[in-house]
Amino acid sequence: MVIDRKEAVAVLEEIALLLELKGENAFKIRAYENAARALSTMEIDFETFVRSGEIAKTKGFGKALVEKLIVLVETGTLPFLEELRAVFPASLLKLLQINGVGPKKVSLFYHKLGVTSVDELEAACKDGRIAGLSGMGKKTADNILASIERSRRFESFFHYYTARLTADQLLAALRDITGVQKIELAGSLRRFREVTKDIDILGVSEQPAAVMAAFTTLPLVAETLSRGRTKSSVVLTNGMQADLRLVAESEFANALQHFTGSKEHNVALRSRAQSRGMKVSEWGLFDVSNGGETLIPCDSEEAIYKKLGLCYVPPELRENLGEIECAETGVMPTLVTEADYRGVLHCHTFASDGANSVAELVAHARGAGHSFLAITDHSKSSFQANGLNEERILKQLEQIRDLQKDLKDFRLYAGVECDILLNGDLDLDDDVLKQLDIVIVSVHSGFSRNKRDMTERVVRAIEHPCSRVLAHPTGRLLLRREGYELDWDVVMAAAVANNVAIELNCNPLRLDMDWRLWRRARDQGVRCSLNPDAHRLSHFDFVRFGIGFCRKGWLTANDIVNCWSTDELNQFLGHP
DNA sequence: GCCGTTTTCGGCCCGACTGTTTTCAGTCG
Numbered sequence: 001m002v003i004d005r006k007e008a009v010a011v012l013e014e015i016a017l018l019l020e021l022k023g024e025n026a027f028k029i030r031a032y033e034n035a036a037r038a039l040s041t042m043e044i045d046f047e048t049f050v051r052s053g054e055i056a057k058t059k060g061f062g063k064a065l066v067e068k069l070i071v072l073v074e075t076g077t078l079p080f081l082e083e084l085r086a087v088f089p090a091s092l093l094k095l096l097q098i099n100g101v102g103p104k105k106v107s108l109f110y111h112k113l114g115v116t117s118v119d120e121l122e123a124a125c126k127d128g129r130i131a132g133l134s135g136m137g138k139k140t141a142d143n144i145l146a147s148i149e150r151s152r153r154f155e156s157f158f159h160y161y162t163a164r165l166t167a168d169q170l171l172a173a174l175r176d177i178t179g180v181q182k183i184e185l186a187g188s189l190r191r192f193r194e195v196t197k198d199i200d201i202l203g204v205s206e207q208p209a210a211v212m213a214a215f216t217t218l219p220l221v222a223e224t225l226s227r228g229r230t231k232s233s234v235v236l237t238n239g240m241q242a243d244l245r246l247v248a249e250s251e252f253a254n255a256l257q258h259f260t261g262s263k264e265h266n267v268a269l270r271s272r273a274q275s276r277g278m279k280v281s282e283w284g285l286f287d288v289s290n291g292g293e294t295l296i297p298c299d300s301e302e303a304i305y306k307k308l309g310l311c312y313v314p315p316e317l318r319e320n321l322g323e324i325e326c327a328e329t330g331v332m333p334t335l336v337t338e339a340d341y342r343g344v345l346h347c348h349t350f351a352s353d354g355a356n357s358v359a360e361l362v363a364h365a366r367g368a369g370h371s372f373l374a375i376t377d378h379s380k381s382s383f384q385a386n387g388l389n390e391e392r393i394l395k396q397l398e399q400i401r402d403l404q405k406d407l408k409d410f411r412l413y414a415g416v417e418c419d420i421l422l423n424g425d426l427d428l429d430d431d432v433l434k435q436l437d438i439v440i441v442s443v444h445s446g447f448s449r450n451k452r453d454m455t456e457r458v459v460r461a462i463e464h465p466c467s468r469v470l471a472h473p474t475g476r477l478l479l480r481r482e483g484y485e486l487d488w489d490v491v492m493a494a495a496v497a498n499n500v501a502i503e504l505n506c507n508p509l510r511l512d513m514d515w516r517l518w519r520r521a522r523d524q525g526v527r528c529s530l531n532p533d534a535h536r537l538s539h540f541d542f543v544r545f546g547i548g549f550c551r552k553g554w555l556t557a558n559d560i561v562n563c564w565s566t567d568e569l570n571q572f573l574g575h576p
Numbered sequence: 577g578c579c580g581t582t583t584t585c586g587g588c589c590c591g592a593c594t595g596t597t598t599t600c601a602g603t604c605g
Contacts, residue, residue, distance in 0.1 A: 024577095027588050031577035062578045100594085102603050135602090139595060187605085200605085228593055233604095243605085245592090258590090263605065270589040281590050 003073055005039060005046035011072060011081060012036035017093050018084040020103035021110075034060050037264070041321060041516050043488050047073055091117045099147040100140075108133065122148050150235065157195040157479055158240055160545060161508030164189055166240055167199045170220055174244070177214040179207035182252060186259035187243075190315045192548040194511045195478055198241035202259050208246040215244050250297075251283060257301045258282035264320035265313075272308055272324070280304070316552040322519075333556050338547050340557035342564070343372035344540065346417065346440055346471060346503065346531035351396060352377035353385035355536040358396070358403060358412075364537045366410055371566050374413035374438045375400060379427040381419040382444050388416070390432045397435060411566050413437035413573070417471060422446050424460025426467075433466040437575050440503070442471035443484070451485035458486060459494045468573055469529045470495060472505040472512040479509075488517060492524050499572070501527035501561050504553070506546025507539070518553025527572075528553075528560045 016032035038060050042049070049055050050073045056066050072078045088110070095106045095118060109115040112133055113124050124130050125141040125148075158166075167189055174183045180203055184190075187200025205211045212232045216224040225233040225241070233243045247255045258266060259282065273280040277289030278296070285307055287294040298304045302312045310327035314335055317323040326332060347361055348354030356364075358375055365373040377396070378387035388396065393416055400414040415438035419427035426433065426441060433439050441461045449457070462470055473491070474483025495502050502521060505512050510533070513521070518528065530550055532542035550560060557563040561572055 028577045030588085034578085060578070064577055100603070104602055135596065137596060143594085198605095226593060231592055233593090259605080261605075263589095266605095267589060274589080279589085283591080 002047060003076060005042070005044065005049075008046050008069065008072065009036050009040045011078060012039065014093070015081055015084065017096060018081075018088055020096070021088050021092060021107050022084070023103065023107065031060070031062075031065070034264075035065050043517070043520060089116050094118055095121060098144065098151060100143050101147070108135075118148060150239070157197055159478055159508045160189070160192065160194055160196060160511070161542070162238075163196045163199060163240060164545060166220075166236060166238060167201070167242075170199060170218075170236070170242055171201065173218050173220060174201065174203065174215065177211055179205050179211050179214075181205055181249065184256060186245075186256055187261060190260050191262060191318055192316050192515075192545070192552045194515070194549070198243060199236075200259050201242065201244045202252070202256050203244060203246050204249050204252050205246050206248070211246060212244070247282075253298050253300050253304060254280070254284045255282050257304050260315050260318060262319050265318040265323070268320045268324050269308065276308070278308070280308070314551060316548060317554065321516075333554055335551040336547060336555050336557045336560055336563060338544060340560070340563040341370075341530070341543060341547060342566075343370040343374075343411075343562055343569075344531055344534060344543070345372075345374040345413070345415070345438060345469065345529055345562060346376050346505070347373070347534035347539075348377050348385075348417075349375060349396075351392065352382070352387055353535060358400060360537065361534070362403065362407070362410070362412060364540060368540060371409070372411040372413065372569065374415040374440075376415040376417040376438065376440050378444075379416055379418045381421065381427045385444075387419070387427075390429050393428065393432055394435070411570075413575075415440060417442055419444050420457060420461040422449075422457065424457040426461060426464050430466065433464075436466070438468050438573055439464075439466045440469040440471045441467045442473075442503075443475055447475055447481075447484050449484065451487060454484045455487040455490050458491055462491070462494045462498050462500045467498065467500050469501045469503055469531075471503040471531070472507075472510050472533070473502055474512050474514070476512050476514075477509045478511065483512065488520075492521050492526050495521075495527075496525045501529040501572075503529045503531055504546065504550055505531055505533050506542045506549060507533045508542065508545070511546075511549055515549050515552040518550070518555055522553070522555060522559050528555055530560050530562050 012032050013036045016029050019029045050069050055061050055069060068078055068080055092106055092110060095101055109121060113129055115121050115124050125145045130136050130141040131138045167185055171183055171185060174180060182204035184202050186202045188196045189199060208229050212227055216227055216232055216234055220236050221234045222237045223235040225235060231245050233241060235241055245255065245259060270280050279286045279288045285296045285298055285304055287296055296307055298307060305312050311330055311332055313323050313327050344365060349356060349358050349361060362373060378385040380387045380389040397414045400412055404412045414436050416436055417440045420441050420443045421427055461467060476483030502513055530546050532539045534540055561569060
């Protein structure tokens, strides 16, 4: 039995949760969590990684973890995990997902009441058994019931786009409250995580009590979970949780840094501070080198990083995935900005499954200040999307050439989003593809093939001489459908060798290729094409946040073909 | 369980809020 990387990550994560239930040392638990996280971002063949001994040289994998993972690779099972599973039924892990219920409570409920599932916990809350436990009371039981109800009523995660628009609405409402001097977004939304659980907002006010009162009674707020002087939590009408923290002006920079996270980034920063005789928290940076606690004033996030011997780390990069090591060198990449973006290379008209005409899309793109636009409707195999056959594509090509004649300082490219067939062939005749300015290739069928077959299929499409962009390369739909697996080493190498860009599709459901892969792709020489995959004019707005995901992938304007001049792009497309 | 220029033991990031208790444990981020 072969254990792959994903399975190993799942094993480590499960061990961490079970150890929590067991009440193990928190640092031991963290060691498993860190190892799982490290492994999940590595692009390695897990078995080779373990067998070759490479694992033992990797930070975070000590003697105990290496030994366990060797057993896992060699036998396909891990007795250590089996023993833990025998102590706690697997269903207990689900209880940990209930807000306000942590390992201690789960363990208590299990041992005292035999509770093993959410339904049983609900029953125990209702019939008074929970309130009867020592240390628990009626309020605890009521809160657990409310949490269970909330988790059933709403999915716990939201797509970035939904969450961000909700957050922007909330920010605007908060800025209108009397006594609010400053309001900023923090947390995972500021860091551009693709899905998010809650909205974290940080504010400055000299009248925190009044502001908290106003916040918890906003029309957007459905329910107040907690309300303190510096922190309040609410559930919004759409089911999202939002937290507001208030601090004094002098504390703002430190608080913003702290509440932007990630947790892992902050742990690393605090550890760094400690090793330099300092202490960092949401309240400030302190010199603790001579036993006391002397505040080191920081009026900006830049100042905090500087005092810690680092250059500024943009929020998108704060995941403790190498950004601190990079900041230590004094040189950070100049990340792409919204102003660098010059045009969309993937959109649909009503000829296939879009809502607008070519002319409408052109007008919209020009209105947005873009320099070029590529029309890329679906090809004939995507019949569910009314894909175009050779004849219809050629007709559209003619229409586009006509439109171009009247366009000054704007390049309109004729293209197609051509289906990659099961064997890796493209869906349209070569002599038609050759006439187009840009051919985007993508998979829309046969998602369940295995990794090897999918890799071969995609690489074959990349190697087609007309291919220029590989679109939404895994086909994932966030919170709905896993993407198919690809051997990224092979796919990226093929993309570089054949001068094919890989798309970062910024449709909020896709965000595909994932930000975690981009730094590595860029280092290998892969070009990115950032596209909204627009099916209507409003989808052009996806680019605004798409830029954030490019930044999260460490990309500069130079790495993204959509940020190039029309001349440079023409050269890339082979159409001077 | 990991780690090491105070190095093989003894550290390991920090604080707010809640609910239950009279000083604190659990949870969360």
